[in-house]
Amino acid sequence: MADTKLRTSRMHLLFVLPLVLEVQSISKSHNFTYDCTCHLELKISNCTSSNFTHLPAALPPFTEQLDLSLNHLSAIRPQAFHSTPRLRILLLNDNMIAMLANGAFSLLEGLLRLDLSRNRISFLSEGFSRGLGSLRDLSLAENRLSSLDSSCFVHFDALQRLNLSHNAIETIKMRAFGSMSTLRQLQLNSNNLTVLKNGIFSMLRNL
Template identity: 55%
Template sequence: MAAVTTSKATKEEVTLLLTLTASSPSRDNPTPLPSPPSCSVSTSRPLHVDHRQEVKQEETQEQLQSGTMKELLFLLLLVVMETSSRSNSSWCRQGCDCGGDLKFTICSRAHFTHLPSRIPPTTELLDLSDNNISVIPERSFSKNRKLRVLILQNNNISVVEDGCFSHLEFLQKLDLSWNRISTLTEGFSLGLVFLRELQLAHNRLTSLDSRSFMHLDGLQRLNLTCNSIHTIQVRSFSSMSTLRQLHLQNNQLTALRSGIFSMLRSLEVLNLAGNQISETEMGVFKPLTSMTLLNLADNQLSTAYFKTFLSIHTYSTHILLEGNPWNCDCDLQRVFRKLRSIQRLFLDDYYNLTCKEPPVLKDYRLMDVELCLAETVTVLIITITVVITVLAAMLMGERKRKKKKRESTGHSRESSRTSRTIKTHLTLFPLKYLHPLSLQFSVSDTDGRMTSMFLFSSSF
């Protein structure tokens, strides 16, 4: 009724102003100017009339009339604005500010302990942040079906009843960050078919399952940063085929199992930084056919498997791995060497990766460790094989030479058989896997006298 009374008062005021405007001078109906004094005609000499003075008087009068019109229009505008303000205040609860033709309702820091009951039904943006609201009851926004943005951050919300957002079919952004929400039921997302962005950062969520986001078919951005999530069940995000950004940083995840990211074909950004991830199954990233950024920094990864990242089939994917306790063994070096050779994968922070194991390489950059132990062993095996072949050839040649000499001299004495023993001494100086390798071979007869020695050294 207050709104109707205000509307009537507005019409009366506008009518009054229009009446005043009509009765005031205007350019279309100017007030008649006093006729110039009549000039008596003399039979002897006619009088001269100055028409320029008349024109100047008319222009002055028109300027006065125009100024009066501007003042009246300005007063009319003030009346309309005041009327609109009174109308808004009649709809808004104390502590709220309504504007934009009642499309914006700001109730931030109003010390509310529950949702306000008087919200303009035309509201499209409702800001209830920084209050003390603890419960979102069922059918809370049944009279605000036009809402597009709902901000409830930084309250004390711990209970979100089933169906509380079921009437918000046009809602596109819902901000519930910085609250105390510990669980999400199937009824939480009921009715949010067209929701595009959901903010749940800084809450108390511990696990996610297939019911958590059952009805969020159109969601594009999901922020779950800074919760206590340690378990994500298979197909928890299966209904989000249009999701583009998933933020899970600073939680308590320890492993990534195959199937938890299934159906996320449109996902472009996956942020898993700041967790406790130490294990990733090989097929966990395979469904992410659109991923452009994978952030695994600041976790507990000590090793990596080539096939885990090879399963990412996007055209261009940037991978962040800094801040993990890498074990810089031969396998890890081989994996990173292969990953860097794949053109569609970009290890943006490779030059910042540092080793934690083995102790001799602690705090060394991975890129500075150029030779792994397995490669050293391979080189040694090849080298020993070559040396033994050379020594065998030398021994055979020596035997043939002595045989020919005995045949030429005709001596019939039986030459004592000389047994040859090959002793191989291998010395390896493994200082940070970068020091030279030295191989020493000696050949001696049965009396222990050394007949030949071969020294081979190589540096890598």
């Protein structure tokens, strides 16, 4: 009788052990960064004020709104947001970003709002706007931009609001706003502009 109970106990243990291991394995695969608060139903990942110096390695792929404001990020690498392709809102304000790589946002084809205000950005490359054809709201306020090239905004086909205030912009190249026929609001206050070429805003018919 005792022998039968022992065999039953062992069988029960053998059944439970794989179940425990499986649960632990599942838990690990969903172990997103502890410095972010992720809301599954709201599709929001809040990573603000987390002292990040690099983008978090593990973020839920369902994320549509990502708040990385008030961290210590200094650079955004190419295709940096490959793990969160569904993003609609991306907040990167109040960091120390000085470098935006070509194609940094190229996988975010559904992004609607991008906030890069209060960083250290002094230059926008030709590939800055690549993949951002759906973007409607962009803030680059309070950075260190000194000029706007004719190609840095070329892919902004749907942009409606652009904030470039409080930079050090001295020159704007012709056709810098050439692709922005949908733009409704443009802020250029508090820059170093003295002369603007005729026709520089000719494509901005909705302002």
